[in-house]
Amino acid sequence: MDVREALAKKIAWISVISNIVLTFGKIIIGWLGHSDAVFADGIHSAADVFASLIVLLVIKIANKPADKEHPYGHGKAEVIVSGIIGILLFLVAIYVVYEGISGFFHKIEAPSYLAMWVAVFSFFAKIFLYRSSLNVAEKHSSKAIEAIAYDHKADIVASIAAAIGVLISIIGIKFNIHFLLFGDKVASIFVAYLIYRIAKDMLTEAFDILLERNIDGETLQEYISIISEFPEVRRIDRIRAREHGHYILVDLRISIDHFKTIKEGHDLSHEIKQKLLDKFDNIKEVLIHLNPYFPKDR
Incomplete structure (x- = not known):
């Protein structure tokens, strides 16, 4: 098992264990404490548990x-896992919206202070988990760990929103301000919106990669700058690069002088490929096609 795989599994297991604890805490206290927002946050944490378990299964394959x-x-x-997690979060968002809206048509019970403090605890726990997961994801270019990090990010705002919603409802009960009683319900719908935004971003990125969208222009320009350092390259005819999960595949067409031998072209291709691989850790393969260059082509 390499370092990348070991770290991915470690992050996933930490996420699983922490989310199991938070799931039970938020669902039970949200239910008993009459807080739709905290309960919805607990459902989201349950989805996180499922997502982390999927990551554990797929890391070895990837x-x-x-x-x-x-x-x-x-x-x-x-x-693919990132996309599955995105779909899962989207379904969670729909469920939370349904529960939040239906709550407006039932008798409102005052949420407890305990529900608020559970949400506050979840907020700080998720900040730590998000930062640690994102650092590992960026260092090792792991889409799976990045998906876990984004899950934690959604929980950060969701938890503080739930805490504020509960607090507003408690204030409404305490001071008999009727419209404030709906604070918890509104917070649960806001939580759903946040979950939806995260799901949308994850699904968009997953589809872009699966459909082999070209990587961003800034990174391509960095590749072009390095290739242009070779005087033998008379022209870059085409360059394409696509993400393939945690690594990048580069397709390159360049023109060299027509009188160059096959060996010279091969050696040049090898040098260009090696320089790109040395410069960018996330490039796994560089495929180079050589075209003959004639002075009239200028």
């Missing part, structure tokens, strides 16, 4: 080396 059936590797397994 890190498998390329084989005959999968010559470009298995990196997209992480992207």
Whole structure:
């Protein structure tokens, strides 16, 4: 097991254990404490548990080396998982909205202070989990761990929103301000909106990668700058690069002088490829096609 896989599993297990604790705490106290917002946050945490378990199952697959059936590797397994988590969060958002709206048509009971403090505790716990997960995801270019980090990010705002909603409802009860009683219900709907936003971002990125969208122009320009350092490259005819999970595949067409030998072209291709691999840790493969260059092509 390499370092990347070990870290991914460690982050996933930490996420599973912490979310199990938070799930039971928020669902039970949200239910007993009459807080739709905290209960909804607990449902979201339950979805996080499921998401983390999926990540644990797929990490080993994503890190498998390329084989005959999968010559470009298995990196997209992480992207598929990211998409599944996005769909799961989207469904959670729909459920939370339904529960929040239906709460307006039932008798409102005052949420407890305990429900508020559970949400506050969840807020601080999720800040720690988000930062630690995101650091690992960025360091190792892991879409699966990044998905877990975004889950934690959604929980950060959701938890503080739930706490504020509960507090507003408590104030409404204490001072007999009727419209404030709906604070908890409104907070639960706001939580759903936050979950939806995270789900949308995750699904958009997953579909972009699965449909092999070109990487951003700034990164492509960095590749072009390095390739242009080779005087033998008379022209860059085309460059494309796509994410394949936690790594990038680059397709390059360049023109070199027509009188260059096959060996010279091969050696140049090898040098360009090696320089890109040395410069960018997340590039796994560089495919280079050579075109003949004639002076009249200028």
